[in-house]
Amino acid sequence: MSTPIADVAVIGGTGFYSFLEGGEVTEHHVETPYGDPSGPIAVGEVAGRRVAFLPRHGADHRHPPHGIPFRANAWALRSLGVRQVLAPCAVGGLSTGPDGVAPGDVVVPDQLVDRTFRRVGSFVESGAVHLPFADPYCPGVSAAAAGAADDVRLGGTMVVVEGPRFSTRAESRHYAAAGWDLINMTGAPEAALAREMRQCYASIALVTDMDAGAESGAGVDQEQVFALFKANLERLTGLLTRTIEALPDPDGCSCSTWAEGVGLTYDIPG
Template sequence: MSTPPASVAVIGGSGFYEFLDDATQVPVETPYGAPSADIAVGRVGGVSVAFLPRHGQGHAYPPHLINYRANLWALRSLGVRQVLAPCAVGGLLPSVAPGDVVVPDQLVDRTSGRIQTYVQTGAVHAPFADPYCDRLATALAAADPGVKRGGAMVVIEGPRFSTRAESQSYAAAGWSLVNMTGHPEAVLAREMRMCYSAIALVTDMDAGVESGEGVGQAEVFEMFAANIERLKGLLATVLADLPSPDGCACSSWADELELTYTIP
């Protein structure tokens, strides 16, 4: 049986383990090992869509042990050129609140020890000043007037939550969201020449926002579960009318370069 192609992918975050009805489950082998799970391929609004649960089925992989390289390579091997990536985040500034859906426009890496590139030899330097695709962000904001656009998401190593001092330092820097999985996912998508946008659901206000308060796993998972159908509805609306990725800088950055890794 031939492998069904997909032009768009959704990577599901914590608690977001299923998305497509009547999907074909596609096992994919990669040069970087196994992805988090088999990839489900189905159709939404006439568009062929791939779905991959970031943490695997049943949340098998914590954020620091996700095989991000295998995940993005596997999606690209099915023909994916655009990625929508829901994720759970903590809020750091009063401009966001629990229940908000935010499409950030900046990323700050505070992880450690994660392999964050396909480049193993030679001179290949992907531009990353703007880590997210502006076209996808515009489409997401247009699909739901309640979506907030902009802000910086700082990505921490995890799996522990931040100390109060860490949260306060992130807020003081002007960063509005904190997350554990947004990096290296975004930069690997850029190296694979795919458009990528995070869709951040604010599940809590992080530890440093109010003295005496902190974040716990239960409230994060509860808030994400309470908003799953809302996220699925947003995704279905966007997927039915996505702009073409042709000519987007997310891909064209490598047009004149000799890449030293393989894009499937």
């Protein structure tokens, strides 16, 4: 394997278009078998680690949730050597009450429900390669993220919907009744593709609103989501920096070892 250019990646979500500041930052334009990634990938040093940053929607937010080049993004990051991925994102809250969530909460989910339907969700295009995905997020990376601040909650289920529209009240109530905590438009197939690339992946979810049916009279609009995320950018940046500093050694993690002895029918670069 060639010398990695970066071993950790941050995929920035809505409103999170830059991360690396100061020091030497290089920009990499990566060509992939799956088309162009969301944009050039910036690489710099954070907490003594070589970190790649890629804005999920593009620096100018050109890619809507259902139009993000998820496969190209995952392949491009792996081609640079990335083995651990942090994925901050904006989410709506579904669970209420004493154990529920509220706007401003940061949650590191441990489960995912995929309700998307227009996206290519795998690198597998032939043969029998079945990804083990009972636990969709890396426990080691998730623990590092949850331990980076006292007010970060570890655990919860995130349902990913197709978008780009927000939920109806009936849909929101349905998701809440299922016991799910968070709702998002970009967490799938991103998490599964990272696992197929043998990467350790964790989501860091900022609750920007309560979804349409979670509270009486509530509704969601884009301005509200963007404004709350912007107000928490400095907080998220600090959280990511501390998480990167605390990341465990990925060697031997099941996020990678699942593919040992499996006849993969797609190439993993690097």
